[in-house]
Amino acid sequence: MSGVLVIAEHRQGELREATLEALGAALELAPQTGRQVVTAVLADDPQALAGPLMGRTHGLRLMAHPDLTAFNPEMYLPVLEDAIAAAEPGLILMPHSSQGMDLAPALAGRLGLPLVTDCIGLTYQDGALTAQRQVYGGKVSETLVLKPASMYVCTLQGGAFEAPETSAVDTAGEEITLTELSPAHARRFVEYVAGALEDVDIAAADILVSVGRGIGGPENVPLAEELADALGATVSCSRPVADVGWLPKSRQVGTSGKTVRPKVYLALGISGAFQHQAGMKNSGTIIAVNKDPRAPIFAVAHYGLVADLFEVLPKLKDKLAG
Amino acid sequence: MDILVLVKNVPEVAEADLEIEDNQIDLEDLVMGINEWDNYAVEEAVRLAEASGGGVTVMTLGDEEAEDVLRRGLAMGAGRAMHLCDEEFEGSDPATLARAFAAAIGDESYDLILCGVQSSDLGQASTGVLLAQVLNLPFATMAIGIETGEAEITVTRELEANTSERVVLPLPALVTVQSGINQPRYVSIMGIRKVRKMTIGLFEADDLGLDEDQVGEEASQVAGRALALPEVGEGAEMLNGSLDEICGRAVEIIREKGGLS
Structure with a gap:
């Protein structure tokens, strides 16, 4: 296993808190893997989102393209494939959010990688990953021991891991301006819709x-x-x-x-x-x-x-x- | 619009006393039923097919009892049902299930495949999107609205914090349906009776051209699985006594902590 790749999540110009929780999980696992945590930020202006990541990830891979403004798995997938081929992480982490639920199974399916979702605990030992989950509406705890693999994809339950301190590690960034995205399918983001007006707050x-x-x-x-x-x-x-x-x-x-x-x-x-x-x-x-x-x-x-x-x-x- | 809906038979656990044996929950005394999210998916499929013309097929993978959820789907308005039923499938993980569903779909072409966002038992929320990858289809999860257009659909996806987004998918596509997207119709016993003679296509792994090592535990990414019941009331101080006593104590706590005098 060689390091952990965290996929940052952002919406409407703001980094989502769940990203920091994923970094908390990643830094906990880093000693077990003996390698570093790299965070991938895919956005129109990833540099603008990097602030809260500083000191919380060893590596920062900032990938910029106008079509990465709003999340779209078809745009993310080819970019991530390249990033994964370059970094060869042993573990790919992201929040079990509306974005992670779209992206993680697609990434795992596309690359043929083992997938565990909605994890509340992760350990890595002897080349295999063990995940803690909650099943049957939270009434039963499940421990899954995965078969040994060179790479795993995991999504993390919100609130299960804590954001690391801002000076946990030294962060080195790398900026990449993407010239072309090659989506496999023409899924198109249209707009965000705010929830209905409310009677009471x-x-x-x-x-x-x-x-x-x-x-x-x-x-x-x-x-x-x-x-x-x-x-x-x-x-x-x-x-x-x-x-x-x-x-x-x-x-x-x-x-x-x-x-x-x-x-x-x-x-x-x-x-x-x-x-x-x-x-x-x-x-x-x-x-x-x-x-x-x-x-x-x-x-x-x-x-x-x-x-x-x-x-x-x-x-x-x-x-x-x- | 021809639509395929994947459905799952799951135990209702909300008020049930669960027991674990051999790392499985004991299903003996549990009521089984259609996974809640899948129920919304079937309703959505039937509505879309009614509006656009076209048929709905429901498909499940499960034991013989799982036929009940297919009958339910037929009673709701599906015209066809497929049952993947084989002990060989036991121990399959979502990726393996996705390949089995893809094999069952074969050359058939659906305009839209709907699944529930997740199942209430294992909550992995991944079989649908994995199937989209096997079939090489565009997809979207967490749908709380689907509008049909010319060779495309607009899906409203539920995001976090009372926000949603609208995305357009070209057809054919796969969408996972979130609860609350519609109000599913009531299914009466009479309704189920009416469809009891409809034939359900039964498929074993062999029929789908799947070998032993392509299904079940052998094909799964999981080496071992353990289930446990968490401690009861871990965290909470349980109030004991008569109804009168515990309610009296609860009111005291509400008054004190809520700043009421």
Whole structure:
């Protein structure tokens, strides 16, 4: 194994935080591989994105072309193939994000490389990679030992690895201006679309009463609203509730929705999929109510109630009134 | 528009008590059903085919029980179903599955192939894009909207933080569908009954021209796999007592931490 290649992620002129987490994972693995971490930045002006990477990667490969302004896997793939052929990394890391989910399987498929996605832990020993993952909605931990290979592609779960200090290593950069991109297919980026206008800003609430699939149906949402009113709180929800339209998308907490940090987060009937946890785990105090004692939400909650939320809701209201 | 949808039969685990035996979860007492994301994909396919004219084929790889998800797809409006069913497939990784699906597709030409973004059991989110690579198709993941145009589609992809992007793909293409893209129709028992006589194409590895070393564990990139149940309530202080007591304590905590007096 010869070093780690991290593929930087950026959007609308800003480097995405998840890139730094990937660097944290890469630097942890670098001693095991005995080689260095190189970060590839593909952008119209990669130099402008390099600031946060300094001191966090040994090598920096800045590749510039106007068609790399917005992410497009068809533009990325041929550029990365060249970069990989030149650097021969043992491990290629990127975030398990909307970009990584597009790019990693395509890269692995194209180059015939082993792929492990959504990893929360990685170790490299005796020429083989071992990955930790969460499966079955976070209720089961999986350890995968891969067959020995000269190169692996991995995506990393957001929040699983910490960004390194800004002076972790010395960084040496290399700038490459690309003259021509040769996409295999004509996928075309059109535009970014911002989320719908919202009725309330759940990120501004001190207390959130958040409901999950356990709320059962739209007819039960008022039960949560009544409790929220009694607390001066705001109602939010997990993805399944917004997907079926019981509450508007603007109320959704999680990776694709909003990240919230209220003083109190009351999770009612939310199992706590990782994507949800990512949006609320930094709340001041998390209280989770769930019938299932093995619900993953209890892993991030400060207090847990194993109970039926339809019994808990009226009881809480009584206690507040009393 | 002729559309192929890949679907998977998965256990419902949300409120289930899971047990692990021989590094597999014990499926005995679990209710099986169509992977949630695939359900949205089937609905999207049926709507697109209805609007444009054309047919929907549903395909799965799984044991005999997995036929249920194909019947469900047929009840939703698919006209044809293909079942890749062979013990040889056991232990396949996503890359191996992608090659099996590609072999089953063979020379057939679909305008669009839809998959769920991921499966709720293993959540690898990679079989779809790997299949696009085997078939050399343009692709996009995380679709929360698909508009059809002249020999192309515009896909709205969900990104992070309440943002999405619109990308155009020439057809044929492969798209993975995110939950919430539509409201899938209800499937009644009557609906399933109506399609019970429809023939489902059954394929073993041999039929697809795949040798033993091209399927299952041998072809997989995984050498070993271990499953474990994490500690219960790791992190949380579990409130114990009667309903009255735990709710009383919860209200105290909310008042104190929430700055209510």
